[in-house]
Amino acid sequence: MADAPRKLAWRIGEIVETSPETPRTKSVCLEIPGWDGHRAGQHVDIRLTAEDGYQAQRSYSIASAPENGRVELLIERLDDGEVSPYLTEELRAGDGLELRGPIGGWFAWDAREGGPLLLVAGGSGIAPLMAIIRHRQAAGNEVPVRLLFSSRSYEEVIFREELESLAAGDETLEITHTLTRSAPPGWQGYDRRIDEEMIGEVAFSPDEWPLAFVCGPTPLVEAVATTLVGLGHEPARVKTERFGPTGG
């Protein structure tokens, strides 16, 4: 064989920084020796090993752009989770974390693939879409992007300030929020779950041949994907990433 087989091996990354994003989420920034880079949208597996040898493994999407030599993960704390409480509460800069990746080439986007891009996120499903947005920005790409982002409340809008500042300086990046549980006084935006009417108002028309990436809880992803196909979007151009039941 000409090329050595690519082996998906476990390795140790070092935590460089952790920073809270919202009350329930944290960004964890890692430096990984020998990391060959990733594509926007890919994920890694994290493995924790207890003193008695018990292991728990979870997948986390990479939120950072490939251009950023470090790997940033968005961790949502699930109170009854096995892994996320440790990752959000216990990890400190300088700690090592066992991981492997990058994994998955299908839910991924390279700036040269073009667009326009329709990104639809529910909660922490923003993570791989943030990698796409950051990658597009870092690559100086001007493909039109529309992000429809569903969050429970204003305080729980992950990456809110960074998204605002990116959109303020870029008229080809349009961001629409919907808040499903509570909205601040005077909120002018959507305040309900994503539905067909909302998608019809926000999305590019099928004639514009957008590439759609949808990520979030399974019910949201299935509803959005079904609606997009029903509106006439090409199924092969609607890429979905459902959160599994084993999260946490």
Add this chain to the structure above:
Amino acid sequence: MDENRLDGNAAAEVLAEIFTFEITTARAACVRCGAAGEVGAQMAYVSEIGTVVRCAACDNALIRVVRQDDGPQRYWLDLKGIEYLQLE
């Protein structure tokens, strides 16, 4: 709704342990209905027992993979639901 029903992309981990090429962007044609599409666009059912990738069009099992973790690590891989794989 089956709680373990995920995108084919969710099968990427265990398949990446076996295949040295990117399997989620390979196109698989279903032996039952003939539909062809990227593995990542099919449906994956992931459980403690193993992973099954099913055709998004007809639900036929395209890929079944079971990993044994106790003792020597072994895999059982069943691809008979796939008519052909198209690799880039």
